[in-house]
Amino acid sequence: MTAGRRGALRRAGTRLVRSVFRVGWPRSRAERAAAMLSSLVLHVHPTRVRARVLSPSTTLGLGLVSFYLFALLTVTGLALMLYYVPHPDAAYRSMKDIEYATTFGMFIRNAHRWAAHGMVAVVFLHMCRVFFTGAYKRPREFNWVVGVFLLLLTLALSFTGYLLPWDQLAFWAITVGTSIVAYAPLVGEPLRYLLLGGYEIGQAALLRFYVLHCVVLPLAMAALVALHFWRVRKDGGIALPPGPARRVLVWPHLLFRELIVLVLVLVVVHVAALVANAPLEEIADATRTPNPAKAPWYFLGLQELVHYGAVLGGVVVPAAIVLALLALPYVDTRPGGAGVWFARERRLANAIFSALALAVVALTVVGTFFRGPNWAWVWPWAP
Amino acid sequence: MNPRASRRRFVVTAGTSGLAAGSLGLLAALARFAVPDVLYEAPRRIPVGRPEEFPPESVTLLTDHRVFVFRTPEGFYAVSAVCTHLGCNVGHEAGRGFACPCHGSTFDEEGAVTSGPAAWPLARFALSLSRRGELVVDTRRTVDAGFRLRA
Numbered sequence: 001m002t003a004g005r006r007g008a009l010r011r012a013g014t015r016l017v018r019s020v021f022r023v024g025w026p027r028s029r030a031e032r033a034a035a036m037l038s039s040l041v042l043h044v045h046p047t048r049v050r051a052r053v054l055s056p057s058t059t060l061g062l063g064l065v066s067f068y069l070f071a072l073l074t075v076t077g078l079a080l081m082l083y084y085v086p087h088p089d090a091a092y093r094s095m096k097d098i099e100y101a102t103t104f105g106m107f108i109r110n111a112h113r114w115a116a117h118g119m120v121a122v123v124f125l126h127m128c129r130v131f132f133t134g135a136y137k138r139p140r141e142f143n144w145v146v147g148v149f150l151l152l153l154t155l156a157l158s159f160t161g162y163l164l165p166w167d168q169l170a171f172w173a174i175t176v177g178t179s180i181v182a183y184a185p186l187v188g189e190p191l192r193y194l195l196l197g198g199y200e201i202g203q204a205a206l207l208r209f210y211v212l213h214c215v216v217l218p219l220a221m222a223a224l225v226a227l228h229f230w231r232v233r234k235d236g237g238i239a240l241p242p243g244p245a246r247r248v249l250v251w252p253h254l255l256f257r258e259l260i261v262l263v264l265v266l267v268v269v270h271v272a273a274l275v276a277n278a279p280l281e282e283i284a285d286a287t288r289t290p291n292p293a294k295a296p297w298y299f300l301g302l303q304e305l306v307h308y309g310a311v312l313g314g315v316v317v318p319a320a321i322v323l324a325l326l327a328l329p330y331v332d333t334r335p336g337g338a339g340v341w342f343a344r345e346r347r348l349a350n351a352i353f354s355a356l357a358l359a360v361v362a363l364t365v366v367g368t369f370f371r372g373p374n375w376a377w378v379w380p381w382a383p
Numbered sequence: 384m385n386p387r388a389s390r391r392r393f394v395v396t397a398g399t400s401g402l403a404a405g406s407l408g409l410l411a412a413l414a415r416f417a418v419p420d421v422l423y424e425a426p427r428r429i430p431v432g433r434p435e436e437f438p439p440e441s442v443t444l445l446t447d448h449r450v451f452v453f454r455t456p457e458g459f460y461a462v463s464a465v466c467t468h469l470g471c472n473v474g475h476e477a478g479r480g481f482a483c484p485c486h487g488s489t490f491d492e493e494g495a496v497t498s499g500p501a502a503w504p505l506a507r508f509a510l511s512l513s514r515r516g517e518l519v520v521d522t523r524r525t526v527d528a529g530f531r532l533r534a
Contacts, residue, residue: 172471172485175469175470175471176469176470176471176485178470179468179469179470180469193418194417194418197419197422198419198422198423198424199422199424199427200424200425202423202424203423204419204422204423286449287446287447287449287472288472289471289472289484289485290484291484291485292484292485292486293469293471293484293485303469306468306469306486306500307486307500308500309500310468310500310501310502311502373484374482374483374484374485374486374487375485375486375487375500376487
């Protein structure tokens, strides 16, 4: 090949790459800023952020981890949809097929399961972080509200996914969960009927949960996540204490750290999926109740409360918690302490929130580990 | 007022309200559509057999329908096996009443709560005799605790 031909070929190649990436691999500071601005994905970030943003202790990266887990759940969920059949006659068998007759099926199901559980936990921790750093204060009130809805969506996604394996665990957890729904005054029974598409957990309920789990709720989640991210930018970036305004380029400093977090998330989910299998019990049987029948673990705090009083635990407490969370940024309007962990001037607010968060955790732990047959108290280490 | 401006305002108002009404109507239609009118569930009027098939002074659990049928000297009655707390299936022990395995609610022979988190007694379903002389449980109709079917 002549030198002239080679040059023409290289130029054509460059033209092709440049038609996709306008800036190319950035080398100068100006190009790094331009690369951020010219990419659909990257322009979620500004070109420069305050150096403080890079410190892991600022946010613990929990929002980012939640997002990565959601992305991972989308990918593994789409894969599972290739084999899963949402019908009571076929669902359980298709789960067995995924586990035992599909290459990497067990691994992908495990990854989906553990990432889902992890997402519930991490979204909760993210909310705690935002509270303890006072990051819901003006001008971020509305983004806190969006976050509360994202937490509810996360729970709803996890709950609707719980029924799909159509095993005893799924069937009775959803029996308990939808019975809690029915306790809501006036709307409870009709809501349960609408959710199940009938009076029983059967074909209609499975299909509804499937559509909610695979289409409706993920779309709502994606839309709200976009709003949540966009508002972070529009509200002036993540909440930081007043301090040195030194700024660093997002490319490479922040992007590199985000990549490390992605690697960590992938490693943790992979290891979890390799060492622990997602549970799959016997096929769902409406005539045989396991003892005890437990809701998914993140609702066991509620179930523990429902044990003391159905209306209290099933309606009053959850409604009060959600309303309090939604109202919080509009009630606590004092500007002090935003962006600082456990700020002195927010001692009272932090104490109240810590007590509530600890109560949620304690009730969940009790419901998960300390309740046995007939919901009687058991010691988890007892034989 | 400028007639053009007032005409424009009329068109804008009519247009937006039409759009709003149409959108709300569509949403309402979608919501109503999601409420099923036909259910492919087991029938809720269940023929359970001839009265003489139930021994005198007996309790029979119809597993698939989650209903207990009692035969007493005063007549027949049917008690739901679905716990009123969170929907688990209760078990029955003659003379000691019902117990729910999930959260420890217990009920007496009449289905009234004796302990545990359940807030309401077990449902009593209407019983009738079909023209062919079969007992029929109707789980759509609940009756009060005094109900007995003489058969």
